[in-house]
Amino acid sequence: MTSTWTEPSNTATALLLLGRGTDPASERGVDCPGDLPAASDPDLVARATAAKAALGDRVFVLGHHYQRDEVIQFADVTGDSFKLAREAAARPDAEFIIFCGVHFMAESADILTGPGQRVVLPDLAAGCSMADMAVLGQVEAAWDEFTDLGIADDIVPVTYMNSSADIKGFVGRNEGVVCTSSNAKRALTWAFERGQKVFFLPDQHLGRNTAVLEMGLTLDDCVLWDPHKPHGGLTPEQLREAKMILWRGHCSVHGRFTLDSVREVRERVPGVRVLVHPECRHEVVRAADEVGSTEYIIKALDAAPAGSSWAVGTELNLVRRMALAHPDKQIMFLDRAVCYCSTMNRIDLPHLVWSLEELVAGRVPNQISVDADTAKYARVALDQMLALP
Numbered sequence: 001m002t003s004t005w006t007e008p009s010n011t012a013t014a015l016l017l018l019g020r021g022t023d024p025a026s027e028r029g030v031d032c033p034g035d036l037p038a039a040s041d042p043d044l045v046a047r048a049t050a051a052k053a054a055l056g057d058r059v060f061v062l063g064h065h066y067q068r069d070e071v072i073q074f075a076d077v078t079g080d081s082f083k084l085a086r087e088a089a090a091r092p093d094a095e096f097i098i099f100c101g102v103h104f105m106a107e108s109a110d111i112l113t114g115p116g117q118r119v120v121l122p123d124l125a126a127g128c129s130m131a132d133m134a135v136l137g138q139v140e141a142a143w144d145e146f147t148d149l150g151i152a153d154d155i156v157p158v159t160y161m162n163s164s165a166d167i168k169g170f171v172g173r174n175e176g177v178v179c180t181s182s183n184a185k186r187a188l189t190w191a192f193e194r195g196q197k198v199f200f201l202p203d204q205h206l207g208r209n210t211a212v213l214e215m216g217l218t219l220d221d222c223v224l225w226d227p228h229k230p231h232g233g234l235t236p237e238q239l240r241e242a243k244m245i246l247w248r249g250h251c252s253v254h255g256r257f258t259l260d261s262v263r264e265v266r267e268r269v270p271g272v273r274v275l276v277h278p279e280c281r282h283e284v285v286r287a288a289d290e291v292g293s294t295e296y297i298i299k300a301l302d303a304a305p306a307g308s309s310w311a312v313g314t315e316l317n318l319v320r321r322m323a324l325a326h327p328d329k330q331i332m333f334l335d336r337a338v339c340y341c342s343t344m345n346r347i348d349l350p351h352l353v354w355s356l357e358e359l360v361a362g363r364v365p366n367q368i369s370v371d372a373d374t375a376k377y378a379r380v381a382l383d384q385m386l387a388l389p
């Protein structure tokens with residue numbers, strides 16, 4: 001059986017480029033200063049191979065699942081953000097860690113690696129629109145309001161891995177925890193053993209989906225703090241009564257999937273199983289057959305029987321790779337339009353070649369470095385996650 005993969009159609013919005021801002025407080029970063037090889041250079045693969053060989057064990061290349069195939073072929077290990085940060089920490093002899101992913105992931109790798117190791121992000125404009133939706137000043141202002149209301153002592157902050165080091169540091173300073181999409185339920189359970197409320201950053205959907213679908217809370221227990229409205233757009237009574245205070249952030253990729261996408265694929269493909277990431281909207285997750293992290297999605301598709309049909313609601317590079325790896329199963333993208341993570345996609349082969357060749361030349365390009373105080377408290381919140389029962 002040959003692959004049944006059909007490429008979704010392009011849309012203008014899907015190709016919208018994020019990450020071109022110059023705001024130094026922005027997770028999106030700035031344009032890359034490098035003198036990049038042309039994307040049409042026929043020697044790019046040979047150049048990357050030669051530079052990587054010249055560096056040998058001095059370099060370790062991490063590739064997130066949402067990266068392009070042209071980059072993934074040079075990854076020493078692939079995984080989700082947390083797995084990759086741990087892989088970096090497990091390679092103390094690698095002088096350089098090239099992180100093919102986005103900015104917050106490279107920050108986490110810098111926090112978890114040793115002082116002699118340097119983390120490189122091939123394109124500084126590879127940020128994350130979700131992480132960008134929670135800026136430290138906004139979060140501290142919200143916390144000040146909770147303090148004025150007299151509820152801050154009842155609240156445990158929890159931040160998703162997909163947040164800046166600043167936010168992880170805030171959470172560590174306030175005795176909270178980091179979570180991933182795999183351990184969000186365990187993190188919330190831990191938090192509710194220590195406080196009556198959780199302040200969940202920055203992904204409202206992961207927070208709501210976990211609280212309601214896995215913890216038995218109701219939608220009425222959850223309120224949405226909008227940093228662009230006075231008092232978050234909430235009354236003191238709403239804040240006092242809430243169990244989950246969700247930050248108004250979301251993933252611009254997973255937020256695209258709608259209930260219509262689910263209904264449409266069920267009509268078109270009888271017997272299809274809908275498998276989505278918990279960063280999708282609540283109604284989409286409710287309508288799906290299975291929900292799970294990127295690693296869960298990969299395992300579910302690997303284990304699926306031949307001949308089964310799957311509509312998958314996550315980033316397109318990963319779904320395409322899974323479809324091509326399993327030609328005996330019908331694996332399709334949940335939406336009919338293209339849905340790359342545009343910032344993840346900024347890391348391409350020319351940027352990787354440039355980074356490797358700079359290292360060979362003795363220069364460290366695009367080093368990601370978290371200041372010592374932020375790193376110390378972010379590490380507290382990350383270590384707390386590692387210690388979750």
Ligand code: SF4
Nearest residue numbers: 128129130251253341
């Ligand atoms: S897929 Fe979403 S959460 Fe992941 S890096 Fe892209 S914008 Fe951020």
